[in-house]
Amino acid sequence: HAATEASAEQLDCVTLDGTPIKLLANINRQDEAALVARHYLHGVGLFRTECLYLDAPTPPESDRQLEVYRQLVAALEGRSLVIRTLDLGGDKLPAFISRRRESNPNLGLRGLRFSLAEPELFSAQLQAIARVAGSGDVSVLFPMVLGPSDLRQGIELLRRESEAAGLDRLPPVGAMIETPSALFALPEILALVDFISIGTNDLTQLMLAADRNATELLETSSVLHPSVLRAIRQVVRACDEADREICVCGEAAGEAAIASLLVGLGVRRLSMSPVRSASVRYRLRRHRLSDLEDLAERSLAADSAEQVAQLLDALRPGA
Ligand code: PEP
Ligand code: MG
Numbered sequence: 553h554a555a556t557e558a559s560a561e562q563l564d565c566v567t568l569d570g571t572p573i574k575l576l577a578n579i580n581r582q583d584e585a586a587l588v589a590r591h592y593l594h595g596v597g598l599f600r601t602e603c604l605y606l607d608a609p610t611p612p613e614s615d616r617q618l619e620v621y622r623q624l625v626a627a628l629e630g631r632s633l634v635i636r637t638l639d640l641g642g643d644k645l646p647a648f649i650s651r652r653r654e655s656n657p658n659l660g661l662r663g664l665r666f667s668l669a670e671p672e673l674f675s676a677q678l679q680a681i682a683r684v685a686g687s688g689d690v691s692v693l694f695p696m697v698l699g700p701s702d703l704r705q706g707i708e709l710l711r712r713e714s715e716a717a718g719l720d721r722l723p724p725v726g727a728m729i730e731t732p733s734a735l736f737a738l739p740e741i742l743a744l745v746d747f748i749s750i751g752t753n754d755l756t757q758l759m760l761a762a763d764r765n766a767t768e769l770l771e772t773s774s775v776l777h778p779s780v781l782r783a784i785r786q787v788v789r790a791c792d793e794a795d796r797e798i799c800v801c802g803e804a805a806g807e808a809a810i811a812s813l814l815v816g817l818g819v820r821r822l823s824m825s826p827v828r829s830a831s832v833r834y835r836l837r838r839h840r841l842s843d844l845e846d847l848a849e850r851s852l853a854a855d856s857a858e859q860v861a862q863l864l865d866a867l868r869p870g871a
Contacts, residue, residue, distance in 0.1 A: 563592050565833045568840045573815055575833060576632075576823040578801055582620050585627035587826035592833075595632030595689070597823025598749065598801040599624065601677070602639055605646040611673055617680035625688035632689040634726065634749070634823075635681055637674070637706070639695035641666035658763065663696020663728075668705055675709055682713040685723035693726040693749055699737035703727055703744050729787050730754035730802075738787065742794040749823070750787055752802025756780050774857040775804040781817065781852055781860070788818040799823050808835035809864045815841070816848030838869040 565573045576597030577588045588596060604612045604620065625633060640646065641662030642654075649670075654660035667674040681692055694706045707725055714722050727734070727741050730751030734741060742748070756775045757764040775781075784800070791798040799821035804810045806824030811832045814822065824832065847867050851860045865871065 558592060561834075561837070562830075565836055567815070567836055567844070568838060569842070571815075571841045572820070573836055574799075574821040575829050576634075576799065576801075576821065577826045577829075578806075578823050579826070582624045582627075584826070585624050588628060588631060591826040591829045593631075593826060593829055595628060595634075596624075597632075597634050597799050597821065598693070599633060599635050600639065601636060602644055605638055605640060606644060608646060608648065610648050611646075611676065614676040614679045614683075617677060618683050621680055621684040621690075622687070625684060625690065628688070630689065632691070634691045634693050636693040636695055636728070637664070637681075638667055638677055639663050658757075664694050664702050664706055665696065665698070668702060671709070674706075675713060678710050678713040679717065681723070682710065682717040682719060685714070685717075686719055691724040691726055691747065693728060695728045695751070696731060696754065697727040697729070697741065698731055698733040700740040700744060703741060707744060728801075730758070732758055735783055735786065738790045739794075742790060742796055745796065747797040747799070748787060748791050750784060750798070750800045750802065752780070752784070752800060752804040755783065755802070756804075759783060774861070775802070775810060776813075776851070776857040776860040776864070778852060778854050778856070778860065781813070781848075784814070784819070785817050785848075785852060792818065797821065806832060808832050809868070812836060812839055812844055812867070813847060813851060813860075813864060815839075816844030816846070816851075818848075835869070839867075843867065 565575050574594045576595050577593045578598040579596055580600045581603050642657040642660055684690055697703050724746040726747040726749055727745045728749050728751045752775045753764050759780055760777055800814050800819050801823035805822040806828030808831045811822055812835055850863055854860045
C-alpha cells in the first residue's frame with residue numbers, strides 16, 4: 553500500500569507550528585475518485601454532479617445515479633464524500649432540457665433555484681443520494697443558495713426522500729456560500745445546515761460584478777480583493793460561533809499562496825483539484841500560523857487586490 557510508505561511531507565498538511573489543515577478533492581467525474589488516495593487527501597469536498605446530466609441524452613434515472621454514487625463511496629474506502637446537488641443553468645444546460653434563451657445566463661435560473669424549478673429531476677437525484685447516504689460518510693451540499701427559503705425547500709425535498717429511503721435521520725446538509733445574498737442571510741442559513749462551503753469562484757464573480765470566465769477581468773476580479781476577503785472572514789467567524797464546519801472549495805483553495813492566506817483567515821479545510829494539493833501542502837508546511845494570521849490582518853486592511861498580491865509575494869518562503 554503506497555500510503556504506508558509515504559513520508560510525512562507527502563501526508564501531513566500541518567503548519568510549521570503544528571496546526572492541521574484538511575485537504576480535500578474537488579472532482580467532476582466519478583473516475584477521479586482514485587486521485588483522492590493517490591494525493592493523500594481526506595476525501596471529496598466537492599463532487600460536481602453536473603456531468604451526470606450534461607453528458608446524458610435523457611434525464612439520468614435515480615437508479616443509474618445511485619450506481620455512480622455507490623461506486624464512488626466504495627472507491628473512497630471510508631473517506632468522506634460531499635455530493636453537491638446539480639448546479640445546472642446558465643451555460644450548463646443538458647440537451648434534454650429546452651428553455652427559453654436567457655439574456656444573461658450567468659444571472660439566470662441557476663443552481664438550487666434551477667433544481668427547485670425542476671422538482672422531478674431534483675427529487676430523482678435526492679432519492680439516489682438518500683439511498684447511498686447510509687452506506688458511507690456522505691453529505692449533501694446545495695449550490696447557489698440565496699437564503700433560508702430556497703434552502704429550506706431543498707432540505708424538505710431531501711427529508712422526503714430520506715424518509716422514503718428508510719433513513720432515521722437526514723444525511724449532513726451543507727450550503728454553499730457563493731452569492732452576496734447568502735452573506736446577508738448567514739445566521740438563518742447556519743440554523744439550517746451542518747456545514748458551509750465557500751465557493752470563491754462565484755462569490756468573487758458576483759461580489760465584484762466580473763465574469764469569472766473573462767480573462768480581461770481576471771486582474772480586478774481576483775479573490776484577493778479585500779471585500780471578498782472580508783466576506784470570507786465574516787463567514788469563518790459566523791461558522792466558528794455557530795460551531796459549524798467550514799470549507800473553501802473554489803479554485804483559490806488550490807493556489808498555494810492564496811491557500812496560505814485562507815488559513816490565516818481561519819479556514820482549516822480546503823477542497824481543490826487533486827493535482828494542486830501537493831504544492832498547497834508543501835507551502836503550508838513552511839508557514840507559521842501566526843505569520844499567516846498577520847498576513848490575513850494586513851490583507852483585510854488593504855485597499856486593493858494588487859496590494860494583497862504584494863503582501864502574498866513578500867511572504868513567499870525564501871522571498
Ligand atoms: C465556486 O463557485 O467557487 C464553486 C466551487 O462552484 P463551481 O466552480 O462549480 O461553480
Ligand atoms: Mg459555483
